[in-house]
Amino acid sequence: MRRRVILLGPPGSGKGTVAAQLKNECGFDHFSTGHWLRQEVARGSALGRQASLFLERGELVPDEVVLALVKDALSNAQADVGYLSDGFPRTLAQARAFDAWSSPRGLGIEQVIYFECSEALVLNRITGRRSCGSCGRVYHVTLVPPGQPGRCDDCAGELTQRTDDTESVVRKRFKIYLRETEPLIDFYRQQAKLDVVNASQSVDVMMSQTMSLLQR
Ligand code: AP5
Numbered sequence: 001m002r003r004r005v006i007l008l009g010p011p012g013s014g015k016g017t018v019a020a021q022l023k024n025e026c027g028f029d030h031f032s033t034g035h036w037l038r039q040e041v042a043r044g045s046a047l048g049r050q051a052s053l054f055l056e057r058g059e060l061v062p063d064e065v066v067l068a069l070v071k072d073a074l075s076n077a078q079a080d081v082g083y084l085s086d087g088f089p090r091t092l093a094q095a096r097a098f099d100a101w102s103s104p105r106g107l108g109i110e111q112v113i114y115f116e117c118s119e120a121l122v123l124n125r126i127t128g129r130r131s132c133g134s135c136g137r138v139y140h141v142t143l144v145p146p147g148q149p150g151r152c153d154d155c156a157g158e159l160t161q162r163t164d165d166t167e168s169v170v171r172k173r174f175k176i177y178l179r180e181t182e183p184l185i186d187f188y189r190q191q192a193k194l195d196v197v198n199a200s201q202s203v204d205v206m207m208s209q210t211m212s213l214l215q216r
Contacts, residue, residue, distance in 0.1 A: 001026065001214050002110040003082030004102075006089070008184055009115030011173045012122035012129070013199040014206055015086035016138050018115075021207050026214075028084035031073060033066050035087075035136045038162075042133075058169040060180060063093045071101055079106040090181040095188075112188040113210055115199035119174050126170045130159040144203060 005028070007015040016032060023030040037055060040048030047065065054061045070088055077083055089095040102108050128141045130150075134157030139146045147153050164173065188194040195213045197206055 003028075003080060004107060004110045005082070005084050005214065006109055006112045006188075007084070007086040007115065008112050008181070008188070009199060010117060010119070010122050010177045010181075011170060012126040013115035013117045014125075014203065015115060016136075017144065017203055018207055018210055019084055019086040020137055021203075022084055022210070022214075026211075029077070029081055030084045030086070031070075031088075032086050032136065033061075033069060033088040036069055036073075037061060037066075038136075055164055056169075058164050058173040058176065060090065060176060063091055063097070067094060067097050067101075070098065074102070074107060077107055082110075083107075089184065090177075092183055092187060095184055109188075109193060111195065111214065112184075112193045113213060114185055114188075114194055114196045115206070116196055117199035119171075121200055122174060123167060123170055126165050127167060129162065129165055131162055132157040133160055134158075 007019055009015055016035075019028070019030045019032065022028045037048070037051045041052045041055060042048070047069075050065065051061045066088060070085075074083060089098050099108065125140060125143065128143065130139045130141060130146075131137070132139075132152035132155065135152060135155045137152055137154055138144075139152075139159060146159060150159050151157070152159060164170075185194065195216075197209050197213070199206060201209075
């Protein structure tokens with residue numbers, strides 16, 4: 001199974017949901033730059049204060065800020081343990097800089113799984129999303145409900161709606177995705193690292209197709 005993997009796709013395509021399951025079932029070292037940034041905002045750190053306006057508006061945090069976070073977190077990573085990223089890289093500049101940093105360290109990306117889905121589907125999923133404030137696990141009020149309403153199944157943390165999950169901000173995030181992140185599909189296809197999963201299917205089907213691709 002490949003161990004250095006990127007999940008790529010629009011907001012709401014299911015990257016976080018599948019990543020959490022892969023972490024539990026396969027022991028992946030999962031990281032989400034969005035989750036890290038929200039933690040910094042909640043802590044009120046200098047970095048969080050710098051990032052908060054970008055998050056609220058649904059805009060991308062500057063490349064150098066995100067790259068510094070990722071390099072710091074992966075500086076002691078081991079090639080065989082690897083990483084599973086959801087939400088990074090999401091600009092060509094981030095992708096190129098990460099290739100240049102990771103390859104000489106033996107941490108180069110082995111596989112990119114692209115979750116393909118439409119804007120209409122994303123809107124429905126994101127407006128019903130609820131996230132755990134403690135561990136970051138995500139649910140959906142009707143599609144992926146928790147056992148007990150408003151409480152996380154894993155840690156009993158409170159489930160809340162993200163401030164950037166309103167319809168107008170999601171539409172903006174989708175536009176930014178098309179402009180800044182979609183070009184990564186061709187970038188990784190040219191490197192022969194890209195595989196595609198139809199993200200309009202159920203979580204179980206997405207999960208099993210992703211597992212098969214990782215083991216191919
Ligand atoms: P981030 O947290 O990364 O958000 P995102 O990429 O916009 O993706 P989402 O978390 O919204 O969606 P997802 O694909 O993980 O879907 P999920 O599994 O939750 O980034 C937030 C912000 O941080 C950015 O806007 C930016 O400001 C900043 N940022 C982060 N990384 C950055 C970077 N690298 N550079 C610059 N800025 C960065 O699923 C969504 C919902 O659908 C859930 O409710 C779930 O339960 C449900 N669901 C999922 N799959 C299915 C399914 N198959 N069937 C039914 N329901 C499903």
